[in-house]
Amino acid sequence: MIPDPLAWLACAAAVAVGCALQRLSGAGFGMMASPVMVLVAPEWMPATVLLLGVAVGIGSAAQGWDAVARGDLPPGMAGRTLGAGVAAVVATAVVGTEALPLVVGIVVLLGVALSVAGLRVPITGATLFGAGTTAGVMGTLTGIGAPPMALLYADVEARRAAATQNAFFGFGMIxxxxxxxxxxLIGLRHLAFAASLAPLVPLTLWASRPFAARVEKGAIRPWALGLATLAATVLIVRTLA
Structure with a gap:
């Protein structure tokens, strides 16, 4: 009910790296874990990433809960719920087919493009709802829902931005x-695979905690985007080859 050892190790490495990026910057888990997992264990996607994402998001948000902008949560969460419902209908036609790897790769590159676009979007009820809806569609189909929210919080103080995005991320995964x-589209095999990787989440959150107050979001952003771009490019090339 889990992949072969080499595939499991690749997934474990992607989960650990993605979890650390998520904790420190408020984004990165899905963009790192999803393309790697769909490359080596596509039959376990996207449910496994979403199951692990619950623990990553809630654990990361809990460690910085005092910095969460709680007033931003209701409209963003309402949008995320709507987007997830829409995506579930689409997922029945995509999950388990050869189209899923291509969708994941394109969504990752779209997320990277949004991250480097330099757009400045004000945080309002309407933009939170819109970003939440977009994140709900992207996240449910691929496990990658952070980029739309990251766009809104690009200029917000690093700790507040990361904590609030982590709160959205955890709720969005649920x-x-x-x-x-x-x-x-969720079965026992997804639960078993997620359970085998789950211990990496609290371990990585614990290991990355000392760096949270010292690492600037901008310092790890180029590395996160570079790794995500590389993984997505390999995925798309392999799918189209």
């Missing part, structure tokens, strides 16, 4: 899982 479960 509603995306609920949507996929309602569509019949």
């Amino acid at each position: 509603v995306s899982l609920a949507a996929l479960a309602a569509a019949g």
Whole structure:
């Protein structure tokens, strides 16, 4: 019910790196874990990334809960719920087919493009709802839902931005899982694979905690985007070859 050892190790490395990026910057888990996992273990996607994402998001948000902008949460979470429902309908036609790797690769590159575009979007109820809806669609289909919210919080103080995005991320994973479960796309094999990787989440969160107050979001951003771009490019080339 889990991949072969080499595939498991590749997934474990991607989960650990993605978890550390998520904790420190508020984005990066899905963009790192999803393309690697769909390369080596596509039959476990996207449910496994979403299951692990719940622990990553909640654990990361809990460590910085005092910095969360709580007033931003309701409209963003409402949008995320709507987007997850829409995506669940699309997922029934994509998950388990050869189209999924291509969708994941394109979504990762779209996320990178949004991150480097330099756009400045004000944080309002309407933009939070719109970003949440977009994140809900992207996250439910691929496990990558952070980029739209990261765009809104690009100029917000690093600790507040990371904590708030982590709160959105954790909630988003929960509603995306609920949507996929309602569509019949989550089974025991996903739960078993996620359980085998789950211990890496608290271990990585604990190991990265000393760096949270010292590492600037901008310092790790180029590395995160570079790794995500490389993984997505390999995925797309392999799918189209």
